[in-house]
Amino acid sequence: MTMSESKRKALDTYNAKCDYIAVKPLKPEGEAIREAAKTAGQSLQGYILQAVRQKMRADAAGEYLIRISKAGAAANAERKGQSLEDWLNEHQ
DSSP states (O other): OOOOHHHHHHHHHHHHHOOOOOOOOOHHHHHHHHHHHHHTTOOHHHHHHHHHHHHHHHHHHHHHHHHHHHHHHHHHHHHTTOOHHHHHHHTO
């Protein structure tokens, strides 16, 4: 079946916005990922992208916690008239 010109243009426009990232797990792991996606009722791509987004959010949250912890420690050190390093050594 041939594709209409408008459908071809729409696909070309969409594909121009997309990136391509190849993932090559070993076959047993690939089978496990496919099965997990199927069990979740998702496409393989959707399942993988959801997992990546969750990991990225978790990493960002961890980095945020580190930044606010460091800022809090720096404020405590300043209140005590200590360097951050000295304050951290005292509170380990």
